[in-house]
Amino acid sequence: MPRNPLLIAVLVFLAFATAGxxxxxxxxxxxxxxxxxxxxxxxxxxxxALSGGxxxxxxxxxxRGRLVVLFFGYTACPxxxxxxxxxxxxxxxxxxxxxxxxxxxxxxxxPGRDEPARVHDYATRFHPGFVGVTGSDEEIRAVATAxxxxxxxxxxxxxxxxxxxxxxxxxxxxxxxxxxxxxxSDVGADELAADLRYLLGR
Amino acid sequence: xxxxxxQLALALLAALAACDGAREPPAAAGPAIRVExxxxxxxxxxxxxxxxxxxxxxAGAAADRLLAAESEAAVAAELHxxxxxxxxxxxxxxxxxxxxxxxxxxxxxxxxYHVMLVGLRRALAPGERFELVLHFERAGRLPVEVQVxxx
Numbered sequence: 001m002p003r004n005p006l007l008i009a010v011l012v013f014l015a016f017a018t019a020g021x022x023x024x025x026x027x028x029x030x031x032x033x034x035x036x037x038x039x040x041x042x043x044x045x046x047x048x049a050l051s052g053g054x055x056x057x058x059x060x061x062x063x064r065g066r067l068v069v070l071f072f073g074y075t076a077c078p079x080x081x082x083x084x085x086x087x088x089x090x091x092x093x094x095x096x097x098x099x100x101x102x103x104x105x106x107x108x109x110x111p112g113r114d115e116p117a118r119v120h121d122y123a124t125r126f127h128p129g130f131v132g133v134t135g136s137d138e139e140i141r142a143v144a145t146a147x148x149x150x151x152x153x154x155x156x157x158x159x160x161x162x163x164x165x166x167x168x169x170x171x172x173x174x175x176x177x178x179x180x181x182x183x184x185s186d187v188g189a190d191e192l193a194a195d196l197r198y199l200l201g202r
Numbered sequence: 203x204x205x206x207x208x209q210l211a212l213a214l215l216a217a218l219a220a221c222d223g224a225r226e227p228p229a230a231a232g233p234a235i236r237v238e239x240x241x242x243x244x245x246x247x248x249x250x251x252x253x254x255x256x257x258x259x260x261a262g263a264a265a266d267r268l269l270a271a272e273s274e275a276a277v278a279a280e281l282h283x284x285x286x287x288x289x290x291x292x293x294x295x296x297x298x299x300x301x302x303x304x305x306x307x308x309x310x311x312x313x314x315y316h317v318m319l320v321g322l323r324r325a326l327a328p329g330e331r332f333e334l335v336l337h338f339e340r341a342g343r344l345p346v347e348v349q350v351x352x353x
Binding site for chain 1: 243246250251252253277278280282284286289290291292293294295312313316318319320321
């Protein structure tokens with residue numbers, strides 16, 4: 001046993017300091033089960049006013065108080081967009097009653113061909129609570145750029161017309177409309193549901 | 203020499219039959235190319251696009267190639283592949299078709315290889331079936347039934 005009072009003081013100090021560091025870590029570290037990339041602190045992003053199923057424009061601030069899950073896709077996309085929308089629907093359904101606290105919004109990256117009603121109708125095919133919106137080329141380009149989303153046209157066939165390449169990630173905004181989580185395309189519905197539950201729980 | 207056309211035709215038929223016989227695999231082995239689990243997502247509107255998925259098995263000793271597809275259900279049926287490159291979904295038509303390795307299989311599935319049904323002539327309702335005709339380099343024309351279902 002150490003007899004030296006100074007040594008005892010140092011040991012006691014170290015014990016408290018270590019405990020303090022660990023408790024700080026515990027409070028701030030993301031849970032190990034998070035699958036998307038958490039933005040810490042959340043990133044404020046600009047609002048948008050786009051056209052959806054109704055006459056009034058759809059704004060991000062309409063969903064204040066809810067988590068907003070954003071996906072940028074288009075209705076003439078037959079493969080990956082239905083795949084992603086289905087994944088989002090499945091994740092939201094797993095939340096049970098808390099699904100009402102999450103709003104999924106599909107923003108069209110094909111404003112040239114996607115009419116507002118068409119995008120909204122497409123989105124609601126996957127879940128009745130989903131919202132689909134579009135806007136002018138300029139509006140969509142400005143929103144996508146502000147949210148870090150890439151898209152560009154690529155050549156299709158005479159029958160299909162052009163195709164659109166677009167970011168595969170899904171964005172999750174917190175209840176204050178700040179960008180909180182970036183979810184890559186290989187994160188499955190169950191994993192996404194777990195991430196949403198984590199964000200809802202805070 | 204009195205009826206040369208008929209003789210010629212008979213000779214040609216015999217030659218064709220011989221060719222066919224030579225090209226066919228042994229009867230016990232069955233056809234080299236087999237397609238299973240062909241399905242498509244429901245699409246509620248005509249004129250929209252859809253996608254069909256399936257698995258091709260090649261029991262033969264030689265590789266084959268899926269070259270093209272067509273369907274009465276759509277204006278065009280194109281072979282495409284979706285891939286994520288640097289976080290971006292890119293879907294590209296496959297001009298040269300897709301190889302089906304000898305003794306192996308080829309899976310057309312969501313987010314990867316698929317048949318894009320361009321300009322559906324009618325809505326695809328769950329539970330429906332439609333015919334998709336696949337064209338292979340060696341196996342030739344192969345019609346398959348596609349099941350419309352949510353997955």
